[in-house]
Amino acid sequence: MIIDRLYGEVKNKGNVCVGLDTCLDYVPDNMMDRNASVEDILFEFNKRVIDATIDIVPCYKVQIAFYEAYGLKGMSAYKKTLEYIRNNGSIVIADIKRGDISSTAQMYAKAHFEGDFESDIITLNPYMGFDSIIPYLDYVEKKDKGLFILLRTSNGGAKDIQYLNVNGNEKLYNHVGDKLKEIALKYMGRCGYSSIGAVVGGTHLEEAEEIRNRLDNMFFLIPGYGAQGGKGSDVAHYLKNGNGGVVNSSRGIITAYKKYEDGIEKFDEYIRKAALNMKEDISSGSKVL
Template sequence: MIMQELRKRAIEVSPLCVGIDLRPDHVPAEIKNSFETLAEQYIEYSKEIIAVSKDYASCYKVQIACYESEGLSGLRAYSEILKMIRKSGHIAIADIKRGDIGATAQMYAKGHFEGDFEADILTLNAYMGEDAVKPYAKYFKEKNKGAFILAKTSNPGSRNFQDLKISDETLYSKVLDKIHEWGKEEEPEAEFPSFGAVVGVNNLNELDIIREKTKDIFLLIPGYGAQGAKIEDIASIINERKNGVVNVSRGYTANLPSEGDFRKELVKRAQDLAKELRVCFK
């Protein structure tokens, strides 16, 4: 099962999830000067990222919007990057945040668990309820796939809805209950079912509640680095069960030195981040 596999990698290597969420200003000058189109630059930079970080990261996350924004050439780059990750033997998380229902959800599942855009795990939005997530579950056993469902996100505006109280509990707490329920319905014997959750801790006050609610859910944790999530808060949630990976995107791929070999800097960043995040499992 995919979440058990991801957990094993996180324990053996580190909880670091490298986010390949590229922008034009992330690309090193050496690559910009060697490749004409942005899509080619993204592919080449991603190839270098994977090559130097594969021994320090448990998985990679690719945000589709970074590539959709560049049209067809961008989507070709997105497809190629996913293929490179999977060919390297790593787990590819497609950050697509889909949330439609019925036949449309089935088409999204097919589009992102098969073919040109195949990934191992997707991010999903459950605002429309179980109809928005259950169509993906057929791929869990058939193709060893999984999904991280948005529960508590790391953006400041998350409080607009996610923090609303319902019967003395926050909405995100109720969502976590449902994620646990859906996971057990699909895979009752799994220690960590293939329905996981996205939980950001940088705007979170209820760490004890989150830890209790997620002890049987595998987590994708955003917000470390550029968004200010603290390592001690992350550790307080996943230390006991070792049930999460921590995404770092801009903090890894952006703001490279203008001089020198960018590969050496990427290696150092990967080593440093992996060392920092291994603390979460001690």
């Protein structure tokens, strides 16, 4: 199962998920060939990042919006990036956050679990209702695919909806989590986690222990590290014995070279260094717990 693969990769390589939220503003001048297409520039940048980190990180998260913004050439770069990651033996999470139902959801599932844009795991938004998840489950069961479903996110606006009280004094995100856990139990891997996991922002330390204990069988995709304020000692609370989750960082890794005067010349070195530093930060935080 995909979750067993991911669990094993985390065990061997740590918890860092490199976010390829790539735009032209992030590309160093020496990669901005005037004769090259947007497709080639974006893909070459991603390829350099992947080559510099693939032996030290378990997976990559590719945010589709950054490629949609560049039209057909951007989506071609997206396709090439997904293929490059998977063909080199790593795991790709397509961050698409779809949330529709019925035949529309069926087509989203087909689009992102088959064909040009095939990925291993996708992100979904369940707040339209749990029937928005059903069309994807056949791929989880029969095609070895996985889902990360939004639960409690790291943005300030999360409190507008996710923190509303339901069933007395229970937070909505806890109600959603309980329902997702019921679904997840049907797709358990040998590692003790389900191929249906949750997106849980790592910036609310006061809630970490409750969420981790309540959703003990669910693997977490944890945003919020670095630029959004999360530290290794914070996100470590969402892990179990150093596993059970991957922690995403995008700008903190893919623009790391900009911090150094010789960053362009040593682009690959500084990208790798940023990933290793993050890996150590999370590992140190886990050891303290």
